[in-house]
Amino acid sequence: MERTASYPRIEMLQVADAVAREKGIDREEVLEAMEQAIQKAGRSKYGHEHDIRAHIDRKNGDIQLLRFRQVADPVENETTQISLGEAQGKNPDAKLGDFITDPLPPIDFGRIAAQTAKQVIVQRVREAERKRQYNEYKDRVGEIVNGLVKRVEFGNVTVDLGRAEAILRRDECIPREIFKVSDRVRAFIYDVREETRGPQIFLSRTHPQFMAKLFAQEVPEIYDSIIEIKAVARDPGSRAKIAVVSNDSSIDPVGACVGMRGSRVQAVVAELQGEKIDIIPWSPVPATFVVNALAPAEVTKVVLDEEARRIEVVVPDDQLSLAIGRRGQNVRLASMLTGWAIDILTEAEESERRQEEFKTRSALFAEALDVDDVIAGLLVTEGFTKVEDVAAVPAEDLAAIEGFDENIAGELHARAQTWLASENEKLTQRYKELGVSDEVSAIDGFTPSSLVKLGDKGVKTLDDLGDLASDELRDIVGKDEIDEENANRIIMAARAHWFTEEAEGTAEKEANTA
DSSP, X not given: OHHHHTSOTHHHHHHHHHHHHHHTOXXXXXXXXXXXXXXXXXXXXHOTTSEEXXXXXXXXXXXXXEEEXXXXXXXXXXXXXXXXXXXXXXXXXXXXXXXXXXXXXXXXXXXXXHHHHHHHXXXXXXXXXXXXXXXXXXGGTTOEEEEEEEEEETTEEEEEOSSSEEEEOGGGSOTTOOOOTTOXXXXXXXXXXXXXXXXXXXXXXXXXHHHHHHHHHHOHHHHTTSEEEEEEEEETTTEEEEEXXXXXXXXXXXXXXXXXXXXXXXXXXXXXXXXXXXXXXXXXXXXXXXXXXXXXXXXXXXXEETTTTEEEEEEOGGGHHHHHOGXXXXXXXXXXXXXXXXXXXXXXXXXXXXXXXXXXXXXHHHHHHTOOHXXXXXXXXXXXXXXXXXXXXXXXXXXXXXXXXXXXXXXXXXXXXXXXXXHHHHHHXXXXXXXXXXXXXXXXXXXXXXXXXHHHTTOOSHHHHHTSXXXXXXXXXXXXXXXXXXXXXXXXXXXXXXXXXHHHHHHHHXXXXX
């Protein structure tokens, strides 16, 4: 350390201050890195088996190199331990477990030692810089940042954010977008990960929330939470839909986002390389929201299936291509925006399907109830879809249908119940042939048809039924026949004997032990 001693000690502190400012890290971390480097050089000179530590005075920069030995009895390792008697000779207050320090003479940094010390300092400073970057950016996920393109490799862009570098991968760039070194780029931080090579900050220009954040920058009402962005769907570089709602009834959310002569939306479009943006008024009513989302296409009718989260949309024949969009883009974006699967039919297709359903159901009633096409057609027109519906409804309600009297209603009701009993008898015979046990058929909640479906799938005993999950049971029987709550109840009823047998087995074991 003689060469180091020839320089003013205060210079150590000045170097530490300069490195800390340049790298944006704490001065203390730089000084600790220096101490570790001097410590490593000391161990190289005096032997790695010694516990040698360095300390730099934070006020005047003086360097101390000390050998630490722990007071022990007995001494197992003379290089790191010292006996109690010898320790008390150096310090009368010493006791077992304390450390005795011996000052070492300054070391002369040779070329190799100096190079090693430099590597240690560089490594520690780099680690501290990475830690600072991670701590600074881990809470900034979801923000938009500006940076300069530092380099481009295979379409992946490295962006200099000033105090850190970030990655804009090729698949997170807008299609046909080309960046050159020194270009300014604005992007969305969607992930920050701590990896072995340091913190990785991932940027995106295709993320739906990038567009939402751009609107928040352009529209003060969004920033002030007067207007809320409910959903965003993007086909990056081509088209996007954004659903907005106003918390103030006097402010039009769509108009505020469009801006005077389209100034606000055009600013976002320019940033997104000309991406066309449809601004949609959000609605809590799914049908209304889906109709809005399919704009500019007109919709004449919607049918919802809430269980499957599917919605059937009927559009005029000349609006079909507009509703679907080029390569299905419009309906795909509308589905992403609303979270509903959307099926589109033309009025002609819907009329044809309705006629087909009418014929099928009429034929079913005509055959099962032995009636003519007129009566069968009246039942279908009134909304009856299966014979079970006719058997379940009171005869007085049937008599209220225009064209029916009490005699016809009574006869229809009786025939429906007779047909239903006959069908149930056939189904009962069928599930028994399939081997479905009496214990399973005795569980409340199953119809003969659902028991046949279970038998067809090999679910025949209480153990088979108990092994199912509620979703599996509903898939077998049919989700329209059994809801989630009943499926869980049935499965628990099938498993009940497991717990009874377990309790009996435990009681028997305890009795034998006694």
